[in-house]
Amino acid sequence: MEAKAILKYARISPRKVGIVLDLIRNKDVDVASAMLKNTPKAASEYLVKLLDSAVANAENNFGMDKNQLYVKECYVTEGPTLKRMRPRAKGSGARIFKRTSHVYIVVADKQ
Numbered sequence: 001m002e003a004k005a006i007l008k009y010a011r012i013s014p015r016k017v018g019i020v021l022d023l024i025r026n027k028d029v030d031v032a033s034a035m036l037k038n039t040p041k042a043a044s045e046y047l048v049k050l051l052d053s054a055v056a057n058a059e060n061n062f063g064m065d066k067n068q069l070y071v072k073e074c075y076v077t078e079g080p081t082l083k084r085m086r087p088r089a090k091g092s093g094a095r096i097f098k099r100t101s102h103v104y105i106v107v108a109d110k111q
Contacts, residue, residue, distance in 0.1 A: 002072060003058035007050045007103040009079050014101045017043040017076045021103075029055055029069040029107060046103065054105045064109055072108040076101050 010017070020043040024032035029051065036048045051071070058064040079100035085093040 001058075001062050001064060002106050002108045003054055003062055003064065004104060004106040005050050005054035005057055006105075007046060007101075010046050010101045010103060011098065012043055012046065012101055013099040014076045014078045016041065017046070017101050017103055020044055020047055021074045021076060024051070024071050025074055027071055028110075029066065029071065032071050047105075050103060050105050051107075054107045058107050068109050069107045070110055071105060073106045074104065076103045078102075 020036070020039060020041050023035055023039065024047070027035070033048065033051055036044045036051065055066055055069060058069055059066055079102050081100065082098040084096040084098060086096050088094045
């Protein structure tokens with residue numbers, strides 16, 4: 001059995017989120033949560049809440065035991081990019097890309 005949680009339109013680059021997701025892939029939920037809470041990355045804040053949400057979905061919607069869960073899959077895709085302008089020399093402008101992310105976490109029972 002699986003349960004998932006999705007975070008859409010997070011205002012952080014997918015590249016930054018992917019680095020932290022690689023740390024928790026295929027880990028027990030307790031270990032993954034502890035790793036996220038002790039990782040000094042901006043994405044950790046988003047992922048702690050998302051992992052807690054996936055675990056709550058598993059417990060409340062599917063009746064799974066929290067102690068038997070692990071992170072089955074986790075991945076990030078690119079969301080829409082916000083395009084902004086920054087003034088540059090001689091009256092010109094440069095584009096600033098503010099990237100967004102869609103993050104997915106799936107937790108499942110250990111067999």
